[in-house]
Amino acid sequence: xxxxxxxxxxxxxxxxxxxxxxxxxxxxxxxxxxxxxxxxxxxxxxxxxxxxxxxxxxxxxxxxxxxxxxxxxxxxxxxxxxxxxxxxxxxxxxxxxxxxxxxxxxxxxxxxxxxxxxxxxxxxxxxxxxxxxxxxxxxxxxxxxxxxxxxxxxxxxxxxxxxxxxxxxxxxxxxxxxxxxxxxxxxxxxxxxxxxxxxxxxxxxxxxxxxxxxxxxxxxxxxxxxxxxxxxxxxxxxxxxxxxxxxxxxxxxxxxxxxxxxxxxxxxxxxxxxxxxxxxxxxxxxxxxxxxxxxxxxxxxxxxxxxxxxxxxxxxxxxxxxxxxxxxxxxxxxxxxxxxxxxxxxxxxxxxxxxxxxxxxxxxxxxxxxxxxxxxxxxxxxxxxxxxxxxxxxxxxxxxxxxxxxxxxxxxxxxxxxxxxxxxxxxxxxxxxxxxxxxxxxxxxxxxxxxxxxx
Ligand SMILES: Cc1cc2nc3c(=O)[nH]c(=O)nc-3n(C[C@H](O)[C@H](O)[C@H](O)COP(=O)(O)OP(=O)(O)OC[C@H]3O[C@@H](n4cnc5c(N)ncnc54)[C@H](O)[C@@H]3O)c2cc1C
Numbered sequence: 001x002x003x004x005x006x007x008x009x010x011x012x013x014x015x016x017x018x019x020x021x022x023x024x025x026x027x028x029x030x031x032x033x034x035x036x037x038x039x040x041x042x043x044x045x046x047x048x049x050x051x052x053x054x055x056x057x058x059x060x061x062x063x064x065x066x067x068x069x070x071x072x073x074x075x076x077x078x079x080x081x082x083x084x085x086x087x088x089x090x091x092x093x094x095x096x097x098x099x100x101x102x103x104x105x106x107x108x109x110x111x112x113x114x115x116x117x118x119x120x121x122x123x124x125x126x127x128x129x130x131x132x133x134x135x136x137x138x139x140x141x142x143x144x145x146x147x148x149x150x151x152x153x154x155x156x157x158x159x160x161x162x163x164x165x166x167x168x169x170x171x172x173x174x175x176x177x178x179x180x181x182x183x184x185x186x187x188x189x190x191x192x193x194x195x196x197x198x199x200x201x202x203x204x205x206x207x208x209x210x211x212x213x214x215x216x217x218x219x220x221x222x223x224x225x226x227x228x229x230x231x232x233x234x235x236x237x238x239x240x241x242x243x244x245x246x247x248x249x250x251x252x253x254x255x256x257x258x259x260x261x262x263x264x265x266x267x268x269x270x271x272x273x274x275x276x277x278x279x280x281x282x283x284x285x286x287x288x289x290x291x292x293x294x295x296x297x298x299x300x301x302x303x304x305x306x307x308x309x310x311x312x313x314x315x316x317x318x319x320x321x322x323x324x325x326x327x328x329x330x331x332x333x334x335x336x337x338x339x340x341x342x343x344x345x346x347x348x349x350x351x352x353x354x355x356x357x358x359x360x361x362x363x364x365x366x367x368x369x370x371x372x373x374x375x376x377x378x379x380x381x382x383x384x385x386x387x388x389x390x391x392x393x394x395x396x397x398x399x400x401x402x403x404x405x406x407x408x409x410x411x412x413x414x415x416x417x418x419x420x421x422x423x424x425x426x427x428x429x430x431x432x433x434x435x436x437x438x439x440x441x442x443x444x445x446x447x448x449x450x451x452x453x454x455x
């Protein structure tokens with residue numbers, strides 16, 4: 001009989017079986033995590049991905065966040081690479097909708113045609129806002145695409161595995177422990193990428209962090225909506241529409257102007273609401289309360305629009321997202337903390353390894369200060385909450401993951417610490433993979449810095 005390897009961890013008294021060992025361990029199978037895993041695997045590393053749920057995608061599937069945005073600077077596409085593979089694959093299935101190039105400009109006609117797909121540049125003050133390259137997609141297609149990419153790249157996937165403790169020796173991370181139905185399991189690796197969104201690994205490993213908090217949202221979908229009739233009513237009877245829409249938004253109690261958006265499935269709309277303040281996205285009590293409140297509020301809106309909003313009379317409640325939509329919890333305080341001014345002023349960094357919209361992310365913002373061989377990617381990256389609020393959309397999170405995967409493989413190939421990887425090599429490989437590392441600043445970038453470190 002084969003002897004099972006076990007390890008001891010100071011937090012527990014029992015031996016813990018080692019169920020996997022790989023070059024790179026990715027904790028969290030959301031958009032940043034899958035991007036990191038695929039990127040590391042393609043650069044020659046063996047990779048294990050741990051995910052607590054039964055599906056991959058995080059907010060992009062379980063959270064039912066269904067528009068990819070923040071990919072353009074004006075009309076120039078600046079986020080590509082692995083996110084583009086997702087788009088192409090989902091498009092082939094008819095499960096991603098992108099406005100064609102000839103429709104990407106500002107006009108009343110394009111606004112009416114496209115704004116209910118959520119593909120307008122909502123950062124622009126001008127009205128109507130321009131239609132841009134952005135993508136409305138289906139959550140199940142996202143899950144399938146994630147699984148297929150994992151399988152094709154020989155990544156060792158372990159679903160239903162809830163990370164619980166980092167294994168750290170002398171400041172060096174050696175792997176992680178997770179909780180499963182059959183007990184605790186250890187996964188060892190030379191480099192760990194924390195893509196849990198809530199900084200679970202870095203926090204457990206002793207890295208510094210800040211506590212952010214913002215609204216949480218239980219997104220939901222309605223089916224059998226006559227979207228043509230809804231749009232006719234909106235534009236042909238604007239006063240009546242405004243009155244009903246105001247009341248709908250009052251009932252849901254927290255919604256953007258465009259609270260319903262079309263999806264690739266005809267008649268199915270997603271409602272990015274209700275937004276609920278005051279909940280801590282890592283507190284069990286708060287997350288439980290948010291389920292009650294979110295579902296009560298979505299039913300209130302549903303009953304109202306069924307009775308009152310033309311186009312919604314025969315709609316059905318298709319259901320709420322599997323996960324409460326959490327935007328911000330713990331945030332790394334890493335080698336560099338991106339500030340709101342950096343994002344707003346489009347500050348360029350010489351060690352920029354990825355970007356979103358018109359902002360740049362320095363490599364240092366993915367690295368914790370104390371723990372070695374750990375890197376992070378995704379919404380918990382090292383930024384002030386006010387900076388993260390403007391820079392945490394799905395595509396930039398994926399670009400961070402792609403850069404982190406490259407960095408991990410470079411560190412292993414060169415046998416150096418991940419913090420010592422030369423950012424220019426990550427930039428070069430990002431370009432080779434079809435991604436924009438932000439090494440060539442756009443004309444509207446400012447503050448051509450150097451290695452400024454804010455302690
Ligand atoms: C309601 C809402 C609307 C939004 N609207 C948009 C939008 O329109 N467009 C856009 O681009 N972005 C939008 N965003 C932002 C965007 O969805 C997120 O910032 C982004 O998806 C974060 O990706 P991530 O991979 O960093 O984190 P997540 O998607 O949160 O992924 C983290 C993954 O780690 C897993 N995980 C967590 N803890 C553990 C653990 N302990 N053990 C194992 N696995 C773990 C999770 O299950 C998950 O799969 C929105 C967000 C919300 C909440």
